Amino acid sequence: MYKSGPPPPYESPPYAPPGYSQTVGGVPPANANGPTIVTTIVPLGPGSTHTICPHCxxxxxxxTKTEPGMIAYISGVVIALMGCWLGCCLIPCCIDECMDVHHSCPNCKAYLGRYRR
Structure with missing residues (x-):
């Protein structure tokens, strides 16, 4: 069973999870890389979004640039399976509600993300 005496000393895990920092004596460790920058994620929508570019x-x-999304391709396949394969299956690729919107920075041209329908 249990031995009498003080409990065993605490052992730290063999690895630290990402973002983990240990404090000693209640004082956080000094950041050797300079100030910490905290960013918030701005949700991207179907239109242009006002934000701060994380790159520049x-x-x-x-x-924004639109490209056919998964919904357009699935709708085209369903239309083709129903027998309308002479070009009607391409109609979903021309409808804005079936398009994904890709966002990029106009300043540095960095890709910022995609809004999926």
Whole structure:
């Protein structure tokens, strides 16, 4: 069973999870890399979004480009299976509600993300 006496000393795990920092004596460790920058994630929508570019740190309105999304391809396959394969199956690729919107920075041209329908 249990031996009498003090409990065994605490052993730290063999690895530390990402973002883990240990404090000693209640004082957080000094950051050797300089100040910490905290960013918030701005949700991307179907239109241009006002945000700060994480690459060039400029305040921007994103540029958008639309491309057919998964819904357009699935709808086209369903239409083709129903017998309308002479071009009607391509109609979903021309409808804005079936398109994914890709956002990029107009300043540094960095890709910022995609809004999926």
């Amino acid at each position: 740190h400029a305040e921007i309105d994103t540029t």
